[in-house]
Amino acid sequence: MRRFDYARTSRAGEAVDLVAGEPTGAFVAGGTDLLNLMKDGAEAPDLVVDINDLPLSDVEVVGEAARERLRIGALARLADVAAHPRVSRELPVLTEALLATASPQVRNMATVGGNLMQRTRCWYFRDPDFACNKRAPGSGCPAQEGQNRWHAILGGSDHCIAVHPSDLAVALRALDATVHTLGPGGRRAIAIGDFHREPGAAPERETALRHGELITAVEVPLPRRGTRSGYLKVRDRATFEFAVVSAAAVLRMDGRTVRDIALAFGGIATRPWRSAAAEDALRGRRLTDDTVAAAGRALVAGARPRTHNAFKVELVQRALHEVLGALGDDR
């Protein structure tokens, strides 16, 4: 790890000013991704600003009765969000995604804000001995023709096909969350769908955040009664591993027909992937093998698999079938 300056503050505005004032400045929350990136040499900040003293750890319900929202502070630890009674009762998709994330120790350290900002696990990106457009813009993308089993089949470009690794972000996309920030220009709210970017020709730009902009909270509308939700994560081993593919579903039925549905996917795309086409294929219809298969085909219609990841095209359709099978049963 290269030498850097360290600062700690309990004032959000000051943390923002410090990082904004240093071109390579970075916030540190849990440190579980930043430290790995620094040890690998994928990032080398000159200034690290510790935000753990900021009062941003609370998980609370806000808003009037019919439109209640869960407000999750950016510094809330993944373990605490997963265990929050309102979350486990009303937002199973969120608890399931969080409990399938990393290990108990990492979940005690990792924060919600840091999880949304974590970098890709693309091995070329994490190893400075390789070219990588995301780490060194313009240097090339060895994953296109190289080892790309872990890479994206959707949302990629000739410049980058790295998968966004977060489980939490996939659940938040299915829940239509909003990310609240404080930046050098003041406060703003960003819809989760606008937060992460596809790589296009600039894979080094991953989110809508400007340099020095701090995530302060994430808000999730609490679902109406009768809403079911769940998260399915397919891994190379039973636990403590990133997703090969994952599927988040939020479902409201009207008798036997689908009244409303939200579907988001991980492991297959360059950003947490929401599929309106798959949702349209199911809304207003019954959940049968045929309708779910049609939704699966709609989901992967634009897929562009590479040498080692073509299996994900089939696997993610099966994951969709599985997650809906578990939710759609009349229980």
Place this chain on the structure above:
Amino acid sequence: MSEEEQNTPAAAGPARRSVLKAGGATAAVAVAAGPAAAGGAGGPTALPRAVADITLRVNGAEHPLSVEARVTLLDALRERLGLTGAKKGCDRGECGACTVLVDGRRVKSCTTLAVMQEGREVTTVEGLARGDELHPVQEAFVRRDAFQCGFCTPGQIVSAVACVQEGHGGSRDEIREWMSGNLCRCGCYPNIVDAVRDAAEAEEARR
């Protein structure tokens, strides 16, 4: 981190003050950097610096320490305080050999900085026993022969202490899931699960 870097006495480096480029940021720091900030990382505001004087509270004892900001909690414990119970397996958060408790919660000490622990209470495997009396989890590991080479064991034991306290020792499957952050190259998992289950049962009986 290279060997050489780890062994560099941190205090020997010059205390480099950051040159803040933006006027706004300088002002913000200058205003906030009153007497409280000058003390240490625990004040309301700590000035940017590469070497910090901190106090690490470990196993109930206070250790004043001058450390480079880049030193991990694990390296500070092992190289500076001589507490070599926590092990460095992967140094990437993946194996759990470095597990310690911070404010009672299990964490991986390789993926957090020593300077971030000012004001917190760290417990390592060395802090579990009361004199010659082993912690019940340590007893259970001995009784169940839950190790071979022993490299992962301090991390397993600290993690198991937390696992039982959290109430995640209810069944063998639950233990497997909630101990998944600790890998054992020797494959002693069946005996580790037995040991954690014993400790959890003893804890349930006590409650």
